[in-house]
Amino acid sequence: MPLSILRKTHFLRSPLKKKMATIVASMSPTHISPLTHLHSSPETNPPLSLFENCNSMDQLKQTHSQIIQKGIASEPILHSKIIAFCCTSKAGCMNYARYVFDTIPEPNVYIWNTMIKGYTRINCPNYAVSFYKEMLEKNIKPDTYTFPFLLKGYTSDAALQCGKLVHAHVCKFGFDSDLFVQRALVCMYSLCGQIDIACGVFDMSSKTDVVSWNVMISGYNRSKRFDESRKFFDAMGRKGVLPTSVTLVSVLSACSKLKDLETGKRVHLYIMNGNVDPSLILENALIDMYAACGAMDVALGIFESMTKRDLISWTVIVKGFVNSGQIDVARKYFDQMPERDSVSWTAMIDGYLRFNNFKEVLILFREMQTEKVNPDEFTMVSILTACAQLGALQVGEWVETYIDKNQVKNDIYVANALIDMYFKCGNTEKAVRVFEKMACRDKFTWTAMIVGFAINGQGKEALDILSDMLRASISPDDVTYIGVLCACTHNGMVNEGRNFFSSMTLDHGIEPSVAHYGCMVDLLGRAGHVTEALEVIKKMPMEPNSIVWGTLLGACRVHKNVEMAEIAAKELLQLEPNNGAVCVLLCNIYAVCNKLENLREVRHMMMERGIKKTPGCSLIEMNGIVHEFVAGDQSHPQSEEIYSKLEEIMEDLKFAGYLCNTSELSLDIGEEEKENALNRHSEKLAIAFGLISSEPRVTIRIVKNLRICVDCHHVAKLVSRIYDREVIVRDRTRFHHFRSGSCSCKDYW
């Protein structure tokens, strides 16, 4: 809304004025019911009751026409009645109100107020304020009703400036001590996201009633400051203000977010004692509170005893089971729902997301579309998150197009999820395009950009983004710095990383967490400073976790440092005795360094303890379907074709000078067998499948659960050159963009 609206008159000339006059004039006499009683002294006894019985604009217009015919249309009370109907009734029409308003020679403050109320009611606060301005120009003084009507129109962050100007007028006209005006101000500030100012007005109010308290409590909920909602509720009790069901619904919502079962139970008891009338909304709020606090038995008890349930009751139960980890039970209730809207679908989709079942997310999303339920922005964020995890670029792109075409609200959450999805699918160009189009960005946006560039090996771009972020006065947080350190790590920028690590605390007051120390270990270790990396671990103010030791172990593998590897592996196995990945890494290191005796020892220990290696798994999306391959997989319907293509590829590669790199294979087997095992790695199967299933020159995108092995890395480079294909592999830690025989990681991984 333009601020100028209060400073300058923008009084609207009713475009429909002429049209309305025509409508009234054209009403044929047959439409008009005979109003014989109008003959009895109309001036002294206006037929007010006629207006009170009006149910539609047609009836109102008929009555109005009669009044005009009888020559009593200038009665002020009749004007008020017509305008009140048009402005406040559900069937009302502001254009007609405007038409009548223009015929009144000197409208009184009541009529002005009613017009303001009407424009606010139809969500046109700018028209309301124009009327207000016009009223002042006509020397009509506002009264205590004027401001609540005006203020009620300001309900969003964008309206705050206008709201504040109206507040100034409230003070100027001396209405700042009126209960209703104060309440309207509290409400306006609360809805415009300024709960602290609302609180200030509330504290200064001469009188407060339960409605004002309710406005404050719901305002804190809206600002996600649930702890303060609860404090207000307690304070209200101390002041002896009795809560209404509106209060309790808000308080229960806060309890649900705070997981405050104790206060929740107190509210439940208050309701059970008959202090407020029970309602569906109240019951829903109760089951939500119990479900959120993990008391699913109580939540279900209430749900089952309800005589009437709605979508929300069911959704809350589904969500409750998802939260308690019972995804199958959640699904059972979801399947039983009599009807489902986008919120219920999203609740179920989020359940699968939470349990990392990303494929099921996409399956459910397809079902949702089959049932013709339109996804909203919340659904889209969930789907994009699943696409990011799966590397499902085509589905992700489809989502972006769907959002544009179907006017799904493209808010900051959606844009941030899009950026994250594009980066995690290796498409940095599209991520940047989304970023550039954004009208406003928050710290999540900037952080997603930094992390995104970092994992894609574009360290310089990541650091440029950090500079832009600081220039835009957005404070980085701990996650931002994880991205920054990660960018330095993936690009071997050791000194820069060291500097960022110290400036993080010195300049931004962010205390390093175990994750930040982990990044430093990675930064130093990967660059070959393995001893210094161990020093960092020793000096950490907290206990190093398994990730930190695993990072050091990974660095030892790259730099073939057996001694340090043994230290790291020992520490790791103490923390996680059954971690298969550690044993495999240690085996890799022993194999590379030709320490076969140690290798056998580890293998023996693994067998004894029943430790299994995590099977390598690669995903590749083809025409919107995600295909999954594990090492040696033969379950794919096109398996035969895939293996014969793979054979062909290996022949082509050998012809081009490829030598199989079996150095990391920990098995005590012959060279041929080793080569065979390597050739069945999941990423090779996915590459072969990609080559036979897509058009020439189309990029092959693969997501792998483990780190890509040296041999597969080499093969991918050659494939990109020999077949002229861009191959993008996202492994556990980063992206490898293979183009024309080389990789974006510059073999630094």
Next chain:
DNA sequence: TTAGGGTTAG
């Protein structure tokens, strides 16, 4: 006045 969303070291 009741249900839902985003970034995180290996």
